[in-house]
């Protein structure tokens with residue numbers, strides 16, 4: 129286990145030696161501690177990233193790509209160790225955590241290849257002997273601020289793209305899950321990364337996160353987290369007109385039409401509503417089912433949901449572990465109470481199960497609420513927990529209007545066999561990602577980003593790489609005509 133921060137290639141304690149505890153969500157009890165970084169540590173990490181940028185930006189792109197590929201191989205080789213540690217501090221089942229680490233290794237290799245494909249352009253001129261070149265250059269030292277729900281994968285999106293582009297990073301790791309993130313970064317640096325190319329800090333966001341952003345040398349902020357904190361991060365970027373990408377909260381609508389394959393819609397709904405205990409920015413929050421199949425869908429969805437086994441994520445049999453934080457359990461409970469008070473019907477769940485041996489953990493049962501409406505928090509706010517609201521609709525236009533009636537616009541899901549319905553909805557839905565007859569809107573090689581208050585900018589795909597590159601036009605009069 130790594131319990132130190134990484135600054136300028138050295139694993140260090142906080143300058144003032146302060147620490148904070150990391151808890152096991154199965155018990156709510158602390159099992160490790162990491163440095164509580166302060167202003168001096170943040171400054172040292174920014175200085176190290178600035179120094180390393182001078183040579184990293186000039187390192188041949190193929191050499192950078194080779195290091196990223198080696199890093200991917202080392203991460204893959206050690207995915208069991210990183211994944212099991214993630215399960216311990218985040219709560220998700222170990223196998224799911226190990227799959228996340230595998231995806232992170234794949235992302236590092238994907239961006240190694242994508243970095244080698246930054247070609248630029250040659251543009252002809254109306255003046256003889258003259259031409260224009262468009263070239264891309266690394267933007268500079270960057271900040272990566274990430275949350276705890278996918279503590280390795282969300283970091284990998286930023287590390288892969290930034291390093292391939294020639295940028296260096298100061299990473300502010302999530303306080304709930306710093307251990308797997310530190311271990312992931314250790315295996316990346318073991319590939320032979322020069323000191324200072326990645327720096328990793330642990331501590332409070334409003335202290336070290338803010339300090340990193342106060343430093344004008346940081347040229348881009350890559351933030352993934354809540355919309356509320358995203359607004360603060362963005363405000364910190366305005367003074368220096370810093371570029372930023374904001375991957376923020378969501379309230380994902382799923383539209384279930386009467387002509388769909390109802391079994392696959394119900395299986396998909398159970399998976400995408402409750403995986404990782406609903407602690408996913410693209411977890412399904414709201415389901416709109418066409419009135420003719422409303423009750424039938426509810427009963428199939430209930431059946432699939434009740435098959436999910438909750439338990440210790442490390443023992444290999446559970447589909448769902450505990451929630452990461454006690455506050456998460458409180459938030460989901462509050463959304464459920466609000467909905468029931470306003471007339472929603474409880475279909476399943478609604479309470480915390482007792483898991484023998486882990487009675488003090490952050491448990492909650494997957495919960496379905498029917499007959500909901502938009503006055504209820506479950507339908508209008510991000511729950512970020514294992515609860516979903518369902519309501520009927522009568523027309524395609526009504527379904528789309530309900531789906532769009534949200535401040536968020538991260539992703540949406542449609543289940544239908546009708547091509548015209550797909551065409552209408554895919555165009556009309558106000559979301560950066562739309563999944564049709566599947567529940568996986570994100571893939572490594574396609575752009576992923578939000579609309580409205582779900583943010584802006586992209587990760588994944590070439591778009592994710594170009595977030596870390598400046599465009600330069602060079603107009604050359606060469607003569608020789």
Ligand code: NAD
Nearest residue numbers: 274275276302333334337338353354357375376377378409
């Ligand atoms: P959060 O916003 O509380 O924290 C995110 C990160 O920001 C943490 O590392 C935190 O320490 C840091 N931070 C907090 N205050 C800060 C400040 N003032 N300045 C700088 N940094 C600060 O979010 P969370 O609870 O960790 O994560 C859950 C949220 O993340 C949900 O809203 C979820 O939808 C969102 N999320 C979005 C995506 C996406 O791709 N759009 C992906 C995953 C999670």
